[in-house]
Amino acid sequence: MVSAQASSQQTGPEAGPETGPETGAKQRGRGRPRSFDRETALEKAILAFWEHGYEATSVSDLTKVMGIGAPSLYAAFGDKRSLFDEVVREYGTRYGSFGDRALAEEPTARTAVERMLREAAAEYTEPGRPHGCLVIHAATNCTTPEVEESLRDRRNANIAAIESRIRSGIAAGELPADADAAALARHTGAMIQGMSQQARDGAAKEELEALAELAMAIWPRS
């Protein structure tokens, strides 16, 4: 947005030169191709921001884990802020989509929430990657208010999506007409946030699953 670097957001020249010449609309540029894979570098950035958060991850940390120099980072991703924005978006599609999937695929609001909580228990304790949720923890202590707000908006939007699903469940008759959709959605959000925090604090997958099961006891008989 800020600089004249217009190519920051594009997918890039598809890694190696082995890619066929007729893959995209705009062929790869003329000059020297970049020497690293943008996708895997982005993945490394996701893991770094996920583990340490926006401000605690320095550009120097990023260049180290991504294996590239600072100028390459700025040329490929823009400044730290826009890299983080892209990281959050990619994180959403790669790791944070289980909630939306449950809401879309499950037949009832209740089973959707139940699956969401159960999958959160697994996602948040998956070995080999940071525990908990990036959206919940990556911008908690932040001197840049806009970054803090962007993740806050995302969290509140998630709760609103749950509430919306519960409302249509009530309309469909799967839940009592006097069920409090807002409270149920907020409760689900609170459980997920609490589970994410506890995953960070060392809770095991089984403990979080017990939590998920326990939490479903508040739902009205269907």
Next chain:
Amino acid sequence: MVSAQASSQQTGPEAGPETGPETGAKQRGRGRPRSFDRETALEKAILAFWEHGYEATSVSDLTKVMGIGAPSLYAAFGDKRSLFDEVVREYGTRYGSFGDRALAEEPTARTAVERMLREAAAEYTEPGRPHGCLVIHAATNCTTPEVEESLRDRRNANIAAIESRIRSGIAAGELPADADAAALARHTGAMIQGMSQQARDGAAKEELEALAELAMAIWPRS
């Protein structure tokens, strides 16, 4: 710990010179008395760390809100780290004691947890001060692992205290013998952490109270 500044942790010369000469054990020292009130300066530091967290609150921020120069801060509180430690301790006694009080004063584990959740709803949305809980949010994105760990330990100790209270409730017969004390305690902790997060994200006191009431539905019939 590091320097020879041994007087950092003491209460200080009781503010003004109007204090009677026979108040404490060790009279006030010989030299120039400090020109600010240590207690109120500490309170300002609590609010700053509470709102922005450990790393996002710079020493420059601290000297501004505390109304003193950096050398005065270091002389009175030690370095940033030890000031934060004292802030956490003071926060615990001034703002974070409602949980322990509920556990100690209520007649049953269930009413203790219920009161704890209800009071958390009020505490975390109290106007005129930062929302949510300092222990939960002040060291989330932290490049100093020891600081992060110290708050993590505090959180886990709180859950352990709840579990212990539930266990004695089971022993006293107020809860079924097969009640899962660990899961109930973890659930309470997760609810409190979720409530704190939502308070930060803009939830109102009434919404958190509804959450607290909802959460109690998981408890076994007594």
Next chain:
DNA sequence: AGATTTCTCTAGCGGTCGATACAGAAAAAA
């Protein structure tokens, strides 16, 4: 009064922050 002790203010230390200028290297285009 001096002498002594302690605090406060200014100024600045070395280090790291995010971000970039510049020159050389490596590719495509001519």
Next chain:
DNA sequence: TTTTTTCTGTATCGACCGCTAGAGAAATCT
């Protein structure tokens, strides 16, 4: 080949970080 374009590595930039030396101010002690 030469030219053009783009990327990469070095070497910073100014700003801020946590922290402190040193000198003067303000109290007590003798």
